[in-house]
Each structure stands twice: as C-alpha cells, then as structure tokens.
Amino acid sequence: MGCVLQGVSGKDLRSMIEEQKQKLGSGIVAFIAVDGGKVAVAVGVTSDLTKDHNAAALVNLGAKCVGGRGGGRPDMAQAGGSNVEGADDALAAIKAGI
Secondary structure, eight states: OEEEESOOHHHHHHHHHHHHHHHHHEEEEEEEEEEEHHHEEEEEOGGTTTTOHHHHHHHHHHHHHTOOEEEEOOOEEEEESSSGGHHHHHHHHHHHOO
C-alpha cells in the first residue's frame, strides 16, 4: 500500500504508518507527504516481513528521488527532502524495491 499525500506534515506520517500496518496485519506501507515545499517519506514493514524487506533500505530508495536521505529500523523508517516534483518517483522507486 502506498500513496502521495498533499498538505500532510512529515510528523503525521509515523502514526499513519503504524495505523495502516495494524490494519493490514501483514504488508508494507509507504507514504510520501508533500507540504509547503518539503517532502517526507515514510515506510513501514510488518514484523513478519522484515526478514525479506527492510524499511530503511526502502525509504532511502524514495529519498534519493526527493533529494534527501533517511534512516530508521527494519520495521519503520523516515526520510525528508526538498524536491517536491520527485514525490511520485519516490513512491515508484519504493514499489520497485519491494
């Protein structure tokens, strides 16, 4: 599951990711938030999938597209950048990395 959200702050993404992970039960969630010239990227991976998919590696794929970098844990990672035009590409890069 993933999408680009307009007008959402990066601070809100963490709780949104956790909420979606709980709803899914098993899966990978990626949100890209665009707000006032800034881009936030967040990826969450449910614990049953962290052996094969690392949220930090996935978030960095997206971060490259928005001119930023990030980090985190295998189950949750965040990044930021300033290239708003790269938001859709960031989501595509994360999906390709899965």
